[in-house]
Amino acid sequence: MTQSARSFKDRTYEQLALIGKALASPIRLEIIDVLIQAPRTVEALSTELGQSIANTSQHLQVLRSARLIEAERRGTYVSYCVADRHVLTLANSLHRVGEFRFAEIQQITREFLEAHDALERVDCNTLIKRIQQAEVTLLDVRPRTEYAAGHIPNAISVPLDELKRHIAKLPKNREIVAYCRGPLCVMSIEAVKMLRKKGFQASRWEEGVADWAARGLPVELDGAR
Numbered sequence: 001m002t003q004s005a006r007s008f009k010d011r012t013y014e015q016l017a018l019i020g021k022a023l024a025s026p027i028r029l030e031i032i033d034v035l036i037q038a039p040r041t042v043e044a045l046s047t048e049l050g051q052s053i054a055n056t057s058q059h060l061q062v063l064r065s066a067r068l069i070e071a072e073r074r075g076t077y078v079s080y081c082v083a084d085r086h087v088l089t090l091a092n093s094l095h096r097v098g099e100f101r102f103a104e105i106q107q108i109t110r111e112f113l114e115a116h117d118a119l120e121r122v123d124c125n126t127l128i129k130r131i132q133q134a135e136v137t138l139l140d141v142r143p144r145t146e147y148a149a150g151h152i153p154n155a156i157s158v159p160l161d162e163l164k165r166h167i168a169k170l171p172k173n174r175e176i177v178a179y180c181r182g183p184l185c186v187m188s189i190e191a192v193k194m195l196r197k198k199g200f201q202a203s204r205w206e207e208g209v210a211d212w213a214a215r216g217l218p219v220e221l222d223g224a225r
Helices: 003-023 026-037 042-049 053-065 085-101 103-115 124-132 144-149 160-169 187-197 209-214
Strands: 069-074 077-082 136-140 175-180 202-208
Touching: 003 026, 003 053, 026 042, 026 053, 026 069, 026 077, 026 085, 026 209, 042 053, 042 077, 053 069, 085 103, 085 209, 124 136, 124 202, 160 187, 175 187, 187 202, 202 209
Parallel strands: 136 175, 175 202
Antiparallel strands: 069 077
């Protein structure tokens, strides 16, 4: 290998390694998962993650240096978002590789779901078919800001913290499928438990809008219904 070719490979892998270093943190991985749903300020992120503003800000700077997220000033606040759809695909692939290669992740997930009686779930292909045939009521239980930033077509926005107040308005003649942010999100699990206690036929879709979009499926970007 010529020196110029060696230099090319070294410099390229060095840049790619910056992405790996940026992802080598549980908190930064969670930040990406949250920002995939909708843009956030550092203050909002620190509250959601249970981290100090200073610590959250440091993690954001690492992700910005790796070009995984971007910042936009809105008035007196700076809002952060994922850089593009490639980051969405990267996060999705990382989850899938982890689930496939690490038995520990599978065991942790199974134990959690068993404890919450939530092993029953709907796979994506089945969900698409049932939506197209109008067989289910699709419930998005994420915060309304995340729903407005992107949701599955025909999904109804009922955030988890509002579900008790709106539960009487939901139809009982069709199964309800609840979804939230993805495999590591528990909002849909809590929603299904609540719905079943009230006599609804309910199940959860374990994936989220990011997984839906990663499959090339359409995402709506309008306000809550």
